[in-house]
Amino acid sequence: MRFLKISKRAYIAILLFLATPVFAGTAELSPEAAAGKIIFEETAGDVGCSACHGADGQGDSAPAITGMDADSIRDQLDYNEDMTFIELTDEEIDQVVAYLSFLDH
Structure with a gap:
């Protein structure tokens, strides 16, 4: 079996690329928005806002x-x-x- 020879610099570049999250640049939720996500998806009215307003808040059986x-x-x-x-x-x-502000951006 023959191995490909690569430089140390190329090896590091490949490792960095593989370690980069798929959604790099995607904003993380603030603690306040993270709490809001749970309410939105699960706990508001024991069903969550998303049950009617859709997972992305863009409307489903209720408006966006x-x-x-x-x-x-x-x-x-x-x-x-x-x-x-x-x-x-x-x-x-x-x-x-x-x-919702997080979803809107």
Whole structure:
């Protein structure tokens, strides 16, 4: 069996390339957005926002919500009869907004 000879520099370059994550440059979630992701995907109303608004917040059986601010979400939770069963604290709403902002970018 014959081995390919490569320089030390090329070997290091290959190792660095292989060690680079597939999604290099993808922003990491802040702690606030990470908490919002859990609420969005799982815990809001025991089903998560994504059950109706889609995994990416772009809408499914309910409208798109990416880019919404806390006051808009609060209004929907208070006045939209399809959502009044969902109870979130102001902190949880801020966390969801942080996650929606992450999705929107």
